[in-house]
Amino acid sequence: MTNLIRQYLWKVVFAGLMLAGAWATFVRFYWGLGASTNLTDQFPWGIWVGFDVLCGVGLAAGGFTLAAIVHIFNIKSYHAVVRPAILTAFLGYMLVVVALMFDLGRPYRIWHPIIMWNPRSVMFEVGWCVTLYTTVLMLEFMPAVLERFGLVKAHKALKTVMLPIVILGVILSTLHQSSLGSLFLIMPNKMHPLWYSPMLPVLFYVSAISTGLAMTVFESWHSARAFGRQLEFPLIQRITRVLAVTIAVYLAMRFLDLYHRGALATLNQPGMERWLFGLETVLMAVPMLMFFRERTRENPTAIYVGVVLFLLGFVTHRLNVSVTSLERATGVSYLPKWTELAVTFAIIAAGFVIFRMAAKYLPIFEEEEKPAAMRVPGLHDSGSPMLVTARGD
Amino acid sequence: MAKAILYDSTLCVGCRQCEEACSTRWKLPYNDKIAAEEKISAHKLTTIRTFGEKFSRKLCMHCIDPACASVCPVAALQKTAAGPVVYDETRCMGCRYCMVACPFQVPTYEWNARLPKVAKCDMCSDRGKDPTRCSEACPTGATITGERDAMIAEAKKRLADKPAEYFQKIYGLEEAGGTSVLVVAAVPFEQIGYSTVAKAALPQYTWNALQHVPDVAVMGSVLMGGIYWLSHRKEDVARKEGRS
Numbered sequence: 001m002t003n004l005i006r007q008y009l010w011k012v013v014f015a016g017l018m019l020a021g022a023w024a025t026f027v028r029f030y031w032g033l034g035a036s037t038n039l040t041d042q043f044p045w046g047i048w049v050g051f052d053v054l055c056g057v058g059l060a061a062g063g064f065t066l067a068a069i070v071h072i073f074n075i076k077s078y079h080a081v082v083r084p085a086i087l088t089a090f091l092g093y094m095l096v097v098v099a100l101m102f103d104l105g106r107p108y109r110i111w112h113p114i115i116m117w118n119p120r121s122v123m124f125e126v127g128w129c130v131t132l133y134t135t136v137l138m139l140e141f142m143p144a145v146l147e148r149f150g151l152v153k154a155h156k157a158l159k160t161v162m163l164p165i166v167i168l169g170v171i172l173s174t175l176h177q178s179s180l181g182s183l184f185l186i187m188p189n190k191m192h193p194l195w196y197s198p199m200l201p202v203l204f205y206v207s208a209i210s211t212g213l214a215m216t217v218f219e220s221w222h223s224a225r226a227f228g229r230q231l232e233f234p235l236i237q238r239i240t241r242v243l244a245v246t247i248a249v250y251l252a253m254r255f256l257d258l259y260h261r262g263a264l265a266t267l268n269q270p271g272m273e274r275w276l277f278g279l280e281t282v283l284m285a286v287p288m289l290m291f292f293r294e295r296t297r298e299n300p301t302a303i304y305v306g307v308v309l310f311l312l313g314f315v316t317h318r319l320n321v322s323v324t325s326l327e328r329a330t331g332v333s334y335l336p337k338w339t340e341l342a343v344t345f346a347i348i349a350a351g352f353v354i355f356r357m358a359a360k361y362l363p364i365f366e367e368e369e370k371p372a373a374m375r376v377p378g379l380h381d382s383g384s385p386m387l388v389t390a391r392g393d
Numbered sequence: 394m395a396k397a398i399l400y401d402s403t404l405c406v407g408c409r410q411c412e413e414a415c416s417t418r419w420k421l422p423y424n425d426k427i428a429a430e431e432k433i434s435a436h437k438l439t440t441i442r443t444f445g446e447k448f449s450r451k452l453c454m455h456c457i458d459p460a461c462a463s464v465c466p467v468a469a470l471q472k473t474a475a476g477p478v479v480y481d482e483t484r485c486m487g488c489r490y491c492m493v494a495c496p497f498q499v500p501t502y503e504w505n506a507r508l509p510k511v512a513k514c515d516m517c518s519d520r521g522k523d524p525t526r527c528s529e530a531c532p533t534g535a536t537i538t539g540e541r542d543a544m545i546a547e548a549k550k551r552l553a554d555k556p557a558e559y560f561q562k563i564y565g566l567e568e569a570g571g572t573s574v575l576v577v578a579a580v581p582f583e584q585i586g587y588s589t590v591a592k593a594a595l596p597q598y599t600w601n602a603l604q605h606v607p608d609v610a611v612m613g614s615v616l617m618g619g620i621y622w623l624s625h626r627k628e629d630v631a632r633k634e635g636r637s
Binding site: 040112186198326 | 468469496501504507601610
């Protein structure tokens with residue numbers, strides 16, 4: 001009974017979000033950006049850039065991280081995570097493009113950077129990388145679809161060219177994940193010193209790697225609740241160990257950078273900046289400490305809570321960079337309009353539902369590979385070098 | 394040499410003739426209500442700002458190495474050899490990165506248009522080297538147009554001739570790597586609304602990172618390929634041994 005209620009509740013919530021999103025979409029495209037956002041000449045970028053694009057791309061970083069871990073570094077124990085990660089990435093990038101269509105003043109010109117070049121522009125580079133990488137992701141995701149429909153020949157053909165595709169994907173991701181940070185390098189005077197740093201590209205890259213890993217745990221937990229398919233627990237425990245280390249590396253870099261630039265002194269200044277900086281730091285440091293503790297790693301719920309905290313910390317950092325850091329210099333206090341939130345939530349909800357459908361109908365979470373995970377590494381691995389391994393390969 | 398504007402705040406009487414002349418350039422409405430708006434927007438590309446008995450003028454600074462042109466992904470903004478920074482609306486896709494990047498907060502947007510454009514002063518680029526409409530309209534000579542070198546010389550002369558009347562600095566000489574609009578005033582510039590910006594040209598800050606893109610691509614390929622080769626060696630060996 002409660003299951004039934006829960007099921008309907010979520011359907012109603014989803015329908016509500018979609019309706020609000022539809023109305024907001026109409027407002028956006030009929031009356032324009034002025035009517036649908038709180039953006040101004042002084043504050044031209046809001047959450048559609050700060051959250052939908054900057055966080056969206058970061059949350060999709062698992063695609064290249066796990067492709068590299070499994071296919072390049074050949075760490076086979078992570079194999080089961082590759083597919084959900086690539087699905088998230090593919091879906092994430094598609095949704096980022098959808099969000100971008102809302103944000104661009106003239107979305108029908110989104111293809112312009114393909115023929116109108118400006119190689120000095122970070123945005124130009126990001127545009128090219130995202131376009132190419134979305135294509136790469138489609139190719140990386142294809143095996144799951146081909147398998148589902150039993151297209152063995154096409155699957156084999158794709159496998160032979162997968163190595164260069166995976167390498168290309170890792171390089172394109174490295175470039176644009178870091179370049180999202182480089183977008184802000186042009187504003188040394190406008191941004192608050194707690195967030196402006198020549199290190200932004202590196203910080204964005206490292207935080208994206210952690211986020212990509214965290215997202216795989218997040219999805220596995222939800223997939224388990226929805227239809228009982230999930231990653232095996234030992235694998236999740238391994239990921240949380242790695243997460244603890246990558247978050248530690250990120251925080252060490254972040255604070256070394258703040259220290260070297262003398263930016264920590266600004267914590268004495270009154271204002272909301274220091275509180276939002278504190279929030280961002282706590283939301284990253286707490287999950288890191290949690291993941292270092294064995295007791296957390298033994299408890300699935302604790303792991304989930306830690307992952308959610310970390311994802312919130314990641315989002316807070318990116319919103320701080322793109323919104324908070326600019327408020328003082330521009331003299332604007334930006335809060336999104338309901339339409340901006342409605343579009344954002346509708347896109348997130350669509351992402352959840354599409355992922356759920358894909359996980360349900362396509363071979364994403366490889367539960368039937370359980371025996372494979374228990375194999376002694378090296379003993380049975382004498383088969384062909386696996387790229388995207390077919391089910392039952 | 395390139396065209397430039399010199400604005401002398403000490404000569405400005407706040408008559409707003411420059412604002413009205415500018416509105417004719419863009420065929421924009423101009424009335425008392427718009428005159429009272431002391432900020433630039435898509436319907437007012439230059440403005441006089443009042444600070445007690447002092448005035449200042451805001452318009453595009455036409456940087457020598459403009460941040461807006463460097464960040465535009467479709468090269469809709471260009472610094473021309475003649476001096477003005479011009480905008481080609483047929484290229485613009487409306488990402489508004491130019492507005493975010495500008496250290497002087499100059500580019501504005503048609504927020505209420507269904508198909509909006511960026512709006513900014515183009516130093517009357519339609520007139521070539523001839524003086525801008527705002528310079529022509531100015532009754533006191535507070536805004537004048539000329540070669541940048543000549544304008545710098547003129548500004549220096551004014552600072553030297555009447556040292557007591559001027560704050561001894563030219564705004565725009567070094568700001569953001571130098572601009573084609575130069576300002577002199579009686580008081581420090583931040584007191585009359587001019588923001589303090591870095592002396593270096595801003596595109597360099599981005600280029601420091603962006604220049605490494607080819608390096609990352611090459612090194613990344615070599616590293617990834619190399620790691621793949623090493624990490625799969627065990628399997629290669631096993632396969633060979635199995636075969637022989």
